[in-house]
Amino acid sequence: MLTRALLVDDHPMFREGLALLLAHEFPQWQLLQAGSLEQAAARLAETPDIGLVILDLSLPDSTGLATLTRLRLRAPAPRYVVLSANDDPELVVGAVEQGAAGFVPKSSQTGAMLGAMRTVLDGGVVLPAPLGAASTAPARSATEALGVSPRQSEVLRLLIEGKTNKAISRELGIAESTVKTHLETLYRKLDATSRTQAVVAAARLGLRLDGAERSDGTEP
Numbered sequence: 001m002l003t004r005a006l007l008v009d010d011h012p013m014f015r016e017g018l019a020l021l022l023a024h025e026f027p028q029w030q031l032l033q034a035g036s037l038e039q040a041a042a043r044l045a046e047t048p049d050i051g052l053v054i055l056d057l058s059l060p061d062s063t064g065l066a067t068l069t070r071l072r073l074r075a076p077a078p079r080y081v082v083l084s085a086n087d088d089p090e091l092v093v094g095a096v097e098q099g100a101a102g103f104v105p106k107s108s109q110t111g112a113m114l115g116a117m118r119t120v121l122d123g124g125v126v127l128p129a130p131l132g133a134a135s136t137a138p139a140r141s142a143t144e145a146l147g148v149s150p151r152q153s154e155v156l157r158l159l160i161e162g163k164t165n166k167a168i169s170r171e172l173g174i175a176e177s178t179v180k181t182h183l184e185t186l187y188r189k190l191d192a193t194s195r196t197q198a199v200v201a202a203a204r205l206g207l208r209l210d211g212a213e214r215s216d217g218t219e220p
Contacts, residue, residue, distance in 0.1 A: 002051040002121055004030045008040040008071075009056040009083065014106075018054075018113075025114050037062040037070060044075040052121065053078045057095075058085070065094050072099050081120050087128050096200050102126035102162075116162075124162030125199045146189045155182040160199055 007022070009015040012035070019031055032047065034040040037059050044050055053075070057067045068082060079101045084091065087105040095103050102120045104113055105128055116126040148156070151172070158168045165183070169176045187193060190201040 003028065004032065004047055004050045005052040005054065006032045006034060006040060006043050006047075006050050006078070007054045008034045008037075008059070009054075010035045010059050011056075021110065021114070022054075022117070026117070036060050037067060040071055041074050044071075044078070048077075050075070050078050052117075053080045054083060054117075055080055056083045057091075065091070065098055068095055068098050068100060079120055081116065081126070092127055093200055096125070096127065096196055099196075101196065103128060119162040122164045122167070123195075124164055124167075125159075125196050126162045127160070127199060146186070148186065148189060152182045152186060155179060156186055156198075156202060159183070159186070159195060160202055 005022070005026075007015060007019055009018070015033055015035070019033060022029065022031055032043050032050070034043050038061055040053070040055070040059075044053070053071070055068060055071065057064055059067055062070060068080060072080065076099070080099060081102040081104060082095045082100045083104055083106055084095075085106045087103070087107075092103045102116050102125060104116045104126065108116070108128075119126050146156075151174075154172060155168055158171060163171065165176050165179045168179045172179075183195075183198075187198055190198050192198040192201050
């Protein structure tokens, strides 16, 4: 269970406000704070059991994806959630490719931000909602693009939403072992080896996983 988290942001008012919100929602956490990359690296060195880092990419001593890359080189163990005022799709995909488990625009509603933290803590991956449609080519359905069954399309949709295997199993009414089998097929078709890689691959394909793609509740 996560007991320590680190919030890294150079705007004191935003950082303190978010810290109060997180302390209220997750009272079991010990939440540390930092206002620069060097401060963050020092906190991580002093407290090696930090399990979650909430990171703004624009800091006084580092900007952009280099911020995430440099900090993860020093401390690869925690899960990272990026906070950014810039939610350009290429930046989002780049952050996930560099190891972020989530990307939350600073413009997000409070509930969405807290939900993102819970999803990441549960082992899921969180991306901004529009990313799945971010493609210069017309969006294609999952079955057209990948040749997967309606059920596998449902699993992929829930994976993109950041749901864990247990949550997918519960929502679709299937065994976790069946979820794992579907995920193995999806990974193979997306040329991915992890949940994060699969989400990024799906986003780059511009897959549209809407109600028309949902199965009728029967197994393929």
